[in-house]
Amino acid sequence: MYLEHLSLTDFRSYAQVDLELSPGVTVLVGSNGLGKTNLVEAIGYLSSLSSHRVSSDAPLLRFGTEQALIRGRLVRGAQKVTVEVEINGSRANRARINRANPIRSRDVLGLCRSVLFAPEDLALVKGDPASRRRFLDDLLVVLMPRHAATRQEYDKVLKQRNALLKSARSARFSRGGVTEGHLSTLDVWDAHLAAAAANLLAARLDLVERLRPHMAEAYAQLTDGSKLLRGLYRSSLDPAGEAAGQDDAGTPDAGGLPRATSASEAEDLSLCTVEELTALYVKALADSRPRELERGMSLVGPHRDELELLLGQAPARGYASHGESWSVALAMRLASYYVLDEDSHIPDNQPILILDDVFAELDVQRRRKLAAMVGGAEQVLVTAAVAGDIPAELAGAHVQVIPGGILPGTANPEGEAAHDGA
Missing domain, CATH: 1.20.1050.90 (RecF/RecN/SMC, N-terminal domain)
Incomplete structure (x- = not known):
């Protein structure tokens, strides 16, 4: 399974953004604070209906708005399904599958499977129970x-x-x-x-x-x-x-x-x-x-x-030292990926693997080891402030993140263009 298209409306820093994706590796590159993590956070939310950064939904709404929308088009073999989640500030969240009538948000759980590793995961080792x-x-x-x-x-x-x-x-x-x-x-x-x-x-x-x-x-x-x-x-x-x-x-x-x-x-x-x-x-x-x-x-x-x-x-x-703690947290997320992968009873349902700002914290040797471990996943999404932090073993599409959106004309592996819907 892979995410073919992601659309966000009034989510975090984005008034509107559309991102085209392909199987394999995609690296989201941009300076810190431009919204790379917001994009992968939205994918994680589509998967679990929760954020890895905050415990409530309120911060996910763009400041001054009352509603945010996450829409993703997923491809599983020959099948495609569009899943959208409507995050509301003053009433219950709702969801839709293939633009049908609204349903409870939790009814879309299981359609988008993803595993996201982020710097916040150090709390898995150093934090409280x-x-x-x-x-x-x-x-x-x-x-x-x-x-x-x-x-x-x-x-x-x-x-x-x-x-x-x-x-x-x-x-x-x-x-x-x-x-x-x-x-x-x-x-x-x-x-x-x-x-x-x-x-x-x-x-x-x-x-x-x-x-x-x-x-x-x-x-x-x-x-x-x-x-x-x-x-x-x-x-x-x-x-x-x-x-x-x-x-x-x-x-x-x-x-x-x-x-x-x-x-x-x-x-x-x-x-x-x-x-x-x-x-x-x-x-x-x-x-x-x-x-x-x-x-x-x-x-x-x-x-x-x-x-x-x-x-x-x-x-x-x-x-554990800082380096050991980082590796333990990463091992826990990779273990999650393996459990989801081996559990899947549906063909072509391998989870999406997301690595948010991981490689900057690793030495060259561990970067290469991690790249070798994840390179075979159907879809790997990586964020990085500096493209040079990404090992050559994870060659793939590079998407440039700019303030408020995606740089028009950023090419994916097939030569198509990702675009900013703003």
């Missing part, structure tokens, strides 16, 4: 779009349960105290949270198992192979795992070597059915209730979990 949880959940949505509803259901139940716990905590300091009504209602929300948490946890555990060998292989290929990259899922179902995943009410130390039993515990959970995980959550929620009533928040659930990254025997967070 929320960054790594989002990495897993965003990939789940692209891999299996039904998990958008799984995550949405969990977030909804968690919000309601936290509101109840906060109310109960306030009641503890009033004359009435925590009532039977609080406790009976909490029993109901415990059951809802356990069921939603079990579905999300089961999906994450399966995904980590699929990612693990690809992460190790990608990191070895990018480096000299002297250190093994591993990912261990630390669940809040285990008391030590809950502590490792804290970030909402207290961030744990970045150091501290993992316990030797972590891997076996993760494997045990991965063997559980959803029903068994639900039962484990029910028990864990009952055990943690006194602490939750005291603190007014949910202390058990996937929102407290951690994907721990290990380089050799030490955690990557806090121990």
Whole structure:
């Protein structure tokens, strides 16, 4: 699969821009601040309905506007499909397929598969556990779009349960105290949270198992192979795992070597059915209730979990050098690409690979290694401030990005011209 045409209206810095693309490698070249990343961000949004740069949609709207439009024409073998997403400032987003009637935006998930690596991905290694949880959940949505509803259901139940716990905590300091009504209602929300948490946890555990060998292989290929990259899922179902995943009410130390039993515990959970995980959550929620009533928040659930990254025997967070951290983050995104690629049951559905400002941070040797790894993808989109940063192994089309658009006459490999629709 590849993206043949991208059109943006009032998205970020663009009032209107149209970009023609072809299979193979396309390099978007331009000085910093001209909008290269805005173009690839739009493709990422078309794929996941989220931005890799911001957590809300408001900054995606061109300043002073109330609506943005992303439209992409995708080619899969002999088939073409046009997908568009309408991002609205004051109402729900909408989408269309082949210019048909509007549908829910999440109904287009799965049509455009892409993997985007950007400098912000250093947070996958150096940031708090929320960054790594989002990495897993965003990939789940692209891999299996039904998990958008799984995550949405969990977030909804968690919000309601936290509101109840906060109310109960306030009641503890009033004359009435925590009532039977609080406790009976909490029993109901415990059951809802356990069921939603079990579905999300089961999906994450399966995904980590699929990612693990690809992460190790990608990191070895990018480096000299002297250190093994591993990912261990630390669940809040285990008391030590809950502590490792804290970030909402207290961030744990970045150091501290993992316990030797972590891997076996993760494997045990991965063997559980959803029903068994639900039962484990029910028990864990009952055990943690006194602490939750005291603190007014949910202390058990996937929102407290951690994907721990290990380089050799030490955690990557806090121990990895800047270069190692960059390679770990890149290996995670490449692993995502490999998982999506091997999962595809539809012919010609290889994901689009996007590398945003990657090569400027790599030495010559690692540039060549990365180029060799990605050169076989059906479509690779690369951004660069300086064309000379791109290895010769990634020869392809060069599109010049200028303020507000694309330089007219920029040639693609077939000799056609990309154009600016502004």
